[in-house]
Structures are given as structure tokens and as C-alpha cells.
Amino acid sequence: MGILSWLKGRRPVELDEDDFKEEIRAHLAIATQEKIADGVDKTDAHYAALKEFGNVTLTTEAARSVWTPRWLEALRDLMSDVRYAIRALRKNPAFSLTVVGVLALGIGLNAAVFTMLKVMALSPLAGVEASGRLAVIFGETSTGRQLRVSYPDYQYLRDHDRAFSDLFGSIVATTNLGRGRGARQVWGELVTGNYFKVLSVRAQRGRTLLPSDEIAPGRHPVVVLSDGLWRRDFNADPGIVGKTIEINNNMLTVVGVADPTFHGTIVSYDVELFIPVMMGPQLGFTFGSQQTTPSGILSDRRAGVFYPHGYLRPGITLANATAQADALWATLSRERPLTDAAQRLKVVRFWQTPGSGPTFILPTLSVLSPMGLLVLMIACANIAGLVLVRGVSRRGEIAVRLALGATRTRIVRLLVVENLVLAVPGAVFGVLLAQNLIPVLVSYAERLAAPQRVFFNIEVDGLVIGFTALVACGSALVFGFVPALQSSRVDLVSVINEDASPRGAARGRLRAGLVVAQVAVSLLLLVGAGLATRSVDAARRANPGFDPSHVTAIELDVKQNAYDEARGRIFYRKLLDAARADPGIESATLAAYIPMGLLDTRMQRVSIEGYEPRKGEDLAFMSNAVGSDYFRTLRINLTAGREFEDRDDETGTPVAVVNATLAQRFWGGALNAIGKRIRVGDREWRTVIGVAADVKYSRINEAPRPYFYLPFLQAYRSSMVLHTRGPGSVDRLVDQARACVAALDGDLPILTAKPMANQMRGALIFYNLTATMLFVFGVAGMALAAMGTYGLVSYTVKQSTHEIGIRMALGASGPSVVRRFLGRGLRLGAIGAAVGVVAALAVTRLLTSVLFGVSATDAVSFARALALVLGVVIVATIVPAWRAARTDPLSALRHQ
């Protein structure tokens, strides 16, 4: 009660409509009464009072507006515009939905691409402040081969290089956690003592690794766990610090758990163990080097271990840093000369770290982002065309609005609102798409990498998505605004005189410009899409030099069950014997590496007997250690000599097989190569017993390069891949191979067991992904541009129905009319196509890095694109022209 009376006592906040009506009624009654009192007839008095009062509705609105705030009024107007726009666009659902869809696609794809670009360049490492600013030192030979820096050289640089505030080193390695069946492989980083300090990464429990963990080889059996490993494998054990865990058959004490946000410094790897680099030899890491013993890893200047990382001091540029590192290197070379090929040191940004994820991903992204922008541009051009065409067809409506006193701003606002109505849902769907696209891509990468764990510091970046959406909508608005402005400049007189032919050359020019632009851009996109599909085709058909079908790849590391070399050799011999005895298995072999693994494997320096290297010539090639029957199992052709046999063991003559390119380069042919000798590093001379055909060793698009094979029995490694071939289904083959391993040692973990074709898929992934996205962009852009071009061209023809009518009435034949319009349409199409071809020739060169098997100026792709684009223009011209020509001239004339 109290509250109610208090409320009643308040000043009113809005017009009481009923009360106001009542007041007006009373007003009229009084006025009527007065007139009657003055002697006017009753009915006349009522009408006189009404007349005197004026417009009741307007008065009510004016009274109401006293109470409504300005913004509310504006909002109401806007809402009515929006309602009107939606109603208008609903009449053209196909076009509206397509524009919304393509805008969404454009925003979504662009946001995803830009998010990845931003992450790769600015913050590639999670949990590390400004990781994009990290700089990296690497060595480079005169031939451009990139080299890691040895540990002694790292120490020297760390102590003398003043360009960096500090330098740390780290190298990623697969480590075996646990023993026997329960063992598994996780990514570990062997790091210098200042690693955590330089990166400013804290420990959430215990401590991080410290400079005091880098004193003497083998003396620091400690480890820091990642948050993920601690939670998954140790159930977030609060007492983990101080416990010991087994890594590569050594017991290490857990001294801490790293910050939860930290996933190591190797992009795309989820690193879970951080181990002092001093423990490298003890844990058996040779980092692929066969030139030094594990214990030599930390003292041998020829053993490249890592790329030193650090933050540059303020004011130091990369060029300064390179100069300084190089000067230090020169001093070092004078003091302690290296026999290796001459090299220089270079300093680059983190994302350019040799062989790192970003060096693969960034070129792909940098191709995709302009493609995405082109699609967005077409979407905008389409919106502009839409507004223009609608504006022209609504000249009548606009003229009436203007005549009724609507202001020009009001009409432009209405037209702009129509653009917004298209742009806003497009942006919303685009943001949703981007938000879902990135996790999908990441989980795809995770599935591919399993059981290895990958990690990308990619979160859905609200800022990037928001920015993209804003840019897209903004450009849609701007594109729509110009035609809207034109539409609002309607000449009332001409419209009322029913003169429907377009007024002024300006609009005609704008329309022609839009047609030309759309044809040009769609041609560009189509050429891109064509090149992409043709290179995917070429990649699928390409011969990698071996036959991966019906072959398995089972990865093992006998070190995981504590085999030494002697026992390992016995194990692998028994494994091959068992596999070969299996009736379902046609042949079996071992290999250190699976071809087409995307990344290059380690290169080794070789000497060729009788060949004097030119000064500065860098003879370092990749190689593989393989078992007997390797070439038969993988169906790699031998062009000369024989393949490895079981007699090529540690007691036999040292032998090697080289590939055709190597044989050609040094001996002028395969047959000449047999019996020649080569040497790896400064070890024993090996006799070439066979020449194998070239294989795609890392990537499908690599150029032929020298390569050599050593017999496994003369180059023992603990981790090998078992390949088996058989006529049956490859999944059964995998099971059979697994069974062979389990029968020999039930406790030895099998790291991966897959058909070889699956293993290779990774090599094609970036490439397939790029091609797919190019294709999607191309098709989306084309569909949109085709629709836009069709709309504009056919509209021009429709506009001329009147003209056609006159021509027909004057005796022109239907075909001649169609020919006439076709000529006009083709002229615009040809100009657009010419512009597009020139642009495409200039732009496709940028695609070279992602193309395979087709040149960037591939005539077939260009011809197809041209034919398609001109086809669209022709159809868009002929269909409406023909329809117009077939109509009765009289009705065409009357139609207006």
C-alpha cells in the first residue's frame, strides 16, 4: 500500500495513452459545446471542432515523443527499417542466403587463417611471454644446409655474445618413460640450465631446472614434468617432488612440475619431460649423430646439438645479432679450427627456426590469406551489385518516398540497413564457423599424430575473429553505400514520366565496373582452384619411387626393454626370421626411417673415393640403415648391382647402396658406380654394391637428391621400423606383425603399428590441406562471382526490354537482338577476363611453393578458368535477351 501510493506520487514516465485519448475527447466535447452555444448546428459544430483541432494522430505522436528519449525513437525507426529490409530480402531468398553464406565462409576461413598466422608469428609458445620475439642462432654452409650448433660452441656463444641477454639451448627427443609393457614414448626436451630462467617459466610444484643442473655430464639425474604428464600419469600426485621415475632405463628424480600453461619450446610438440642436457649421454641420446659416441656429444665441436635461443637486448636488430655471432664464429674458427665445411652463423626470428612447424605452416597460410581476402572481396562486390540492382529496380519506390518528404539520408539509411541485414548474420555464422574450424583442425592434427602428443598454442582468438568480422561487415557496408547513395539520387521527374532507362552514365559505368571486377577476380580464383586441383591430382598420381600398398610399418625401440647392442642384434634377427616364416608374409625387412616423413632426416658428410670436393662444396646427404630384402619389400627398383643380404654383417666387407642421382653425379651412371668406394665421416671405406632408383625421401614435391643406404647389421640402431609385405589385407598384416613381436618379447612396447600408406599421409597433409582450401576458396568465389555476374548482366538486359521492344517493332529479328546484347556482354567479359589473366599471371607465381606437378602458368588451368567465366557471361546475357526477344513487342513496350 505504502509503495503503491509512493509510486502514484511519482512523476509519470510515459504518456498515459487512454488518459490522453480521453483528454482529447473532452477537448472536442467542450469545443463542440461552445460552437453549439454560439448557435451552430450540432453536426456542423462537431466537424468544426474536429477541423479546428487538426490531426489527432499527429498530435498524439507529438505528445508521445515528449516522453520518448531520442535514442529510443531512433531505435524504433531503425527497427522498422530492419523489418522492412528483411521483408524485402526475403523476396529474394536464394541471393540473400548465398550472400550470407559466402560472407560467413569468407569470415570463418579468414579468421581461422589469420588466427593461425598471428599465433605462429607472435605467440608460438604457450606459457611464454612474447615468445614471438625469441631469436634463434643456426649455422649455414655455403650450400645453404642448416646446421645445429655444438654444445661447446653454444657455451662459447652464451658466454661471449652480447647481442642476446642470455642464450639457452634445447633439443627435442623421444624418451621412454617406464619399462617393459607399461613403457611409453613421450616427447622430452634436453635443456640447458638457464632454459626456464630465460623463458620466465615457473614451477607450480618443486623447482625448475637451474644453471646448477648443468655442471658435469651424467651428474644431474633430475627431471621436471609437464602439468599434463603429472596429471595423466601420476594422478596429480601432490607428493611427486622427490619421487623417482624411469627414463631410458635410468632413474631420475622429479624435482618439479612446470607451470600448467607451458608445453615446451618445440612448436606443435607437446613436450612432457624437461631433462638437463648434461644427462644426454647417460640416457643414450646421440641426436642422430653417428660421428661421435654418446659421451662425445657434449664435447665434440662437430656434433651439432641444438639451435641456441634467446631474447635480443633492447635496440639490437637481427642483422646486428647476426654480425656479432658471425664475428664470434670467426674468432672461434681461428682458435679451434674445424675440419667441417665452412659455415657461418645466422640469427633469425623464432618462427624461422630450421625445420620447425612454423616454417611449414606459414608459407601455406600466407598463400591462403590472400585467397581468403579475394573471396571476401567478391562477396562485397556482389553486395554492391545487389544494392545497385535493387536500387535501380526500386527507383519508383524511392521516388515516391522522396516525393512524400522522406529525406535522402533516410533513404540511404534504409538501403544501408539492408546491407547490414545481410552482413550481420553473415558475420555471426562466420564467427561460429571460425570458432569451430580451429578446434576441428587441431583435433585432426592430434588424430594424425597419435600416439605422439601434439600441442598448438592456438586458441580461438576473439580479437582476430572480431576484427575479421568487422572488416567484412565494414567493407560490405562501404561497398553497399556507394550504390545506395546513387540510388537515392533519383530524378523525380524522369521517374514520374515513367522513363525507366537508367539515368546518367555514372550508374552504367559503376555496373560495368562491377561486372569487369567480378569477372577478373573470379577468373583469378578459378585459376587458383584449377592449379590446386591439378596439383592434388598430380600428387596422388605421382610415383614416390616405392610401393607403400600392402606394406606395414611397425616402430620399435628395443632400448625400451633394456636391450644392449648384442641382445638387440639377436632380437632383430629373430624377428626377421619369425616374420619371414609366417606364410601370410611375403617379405620382411628393417629400416631406420620411413620415407616421406615430411622432415628431412639427418644429413651426414661423406667422402667419395677419387673425388676432390671443390672448395666449400658440401658433401652431406641423407641416408637410411636398412635390413636385407629392403628394396624387394618396398619395391624400389635396383638399377645396378644387388641389394643387402644377411652376409653384409659386422664381419663382412663394409658395403653401401647409393641412389641413382648420387651414382650419376659422381660416377656418371649406375653401372660405373658398382665397386666404387664411399666413406661416411672419417670411418671405414665402403664398397658400393648396388644402385637404387630415386625415392621421394621426405616430401612428394622434392627434387631428386643424392641418398645412400647402409646395411643395418653394419650400422646398428636400437630403434627400427619393421616392414612386412604380403598379399592379404594390410590390417591383417599389421596384426600378424604385432604377433611376431609379442611372441618374441611380450614386454617390448610397440610404438606404432600402421599400414605404411597411413604413415605417409602425414607427408601430404599440409599439401592436401592447402590444396583443399584453395579449391574451396576457388569454388566459393566462383559460385558467388557467377551469381553476381549473372545478376548484373541479366539485369542490364532486362532493363532494356523497352529498347528490345522498339527494335522488334521496327522489324529486328530475335537472333539479331540477342547477338547485339551478347556483343555488349562479351565486351565486358573480355575486359574482365583480360584483367584477370594478367592478375593471375602475376599472382600465381606466389603459389609455386604449394604447387606440385603443374607450373604456376599452367595453360590448362588458365584455359578452363577462362572458358568457365566466359561461359557464365554468355549464359547470363543470352537467357534474358532471348526471353526478351521472344516476348510480344507490344507487351514489351507497354510493360514499362
Add this chain to the structure above:
Amino acid sequence: MAKTPDNGRLELLQGTLDMLVLRTLQLGPQHSHGIGQAVRTQSDDLLKVETGSLYPALQRLVKRGWLKAEWGVSQANQRAKFYRLTAEGKRQLVREETRWGQLVNAIGRVMRPAAAPGTEE
């Protein structure tokens, strides 16, 4: 488009309507029609207040708390909504009258600089 006064009537100066309404109500509560009539008769038919202006003005004055509206019965025994000045409304009227006086004075000086009335003819 400038409005032209028809049948010899004068246009109300911008912003003066509120003052006139307040002044009219100083004589006592009145309904809207009555206010319009009062302005007309008191100005000897020179000023006519359109309802399209009067009603928003009344609403505006009520909103500012210078007027209060109540339903009542007229002398002719007709139901009508009566407006009366609030205390704040009375103070506002004084303020507006003062400002109006100053304005008339100032405009007068400009139109007839340092001269006796009527010399310009």
C-alpha cells in the same frame, strides 16, 4: 520553407509557448481547450495555438514538474482535464518572465538605437 502568418495572425516565437501556458495558468487551473482559447482572446486573436503544439507543450511542462494535471468538471458541467501550476512552475514562470523582459529590452535597443519610439517611420 518559411511559414507565413495567415489571416493576420502572428507566429509564436520559438520557446515562448511554454511561457504563455504557464502565464495563462497563473490565473487558475484550466483545461487544454481553455488554455488555447485564453491565449487567443488575450492576444486579441493575434496568436493562435495549434493543438499539435499545445499538447506536446503541456506534456513537456508536466514532465518537468511545472504543471500538474487532474480530471475535474468545468463551469459548463463538462468533464475535462485541468492543469494547474506547481510551486516549481510558479518559480519557472518568474524566471521566464524576467528573461522575456530582458530579451524584449535588448531587441528593442537593437531595433531603435538611442532614439525615441517611432522616429524611424
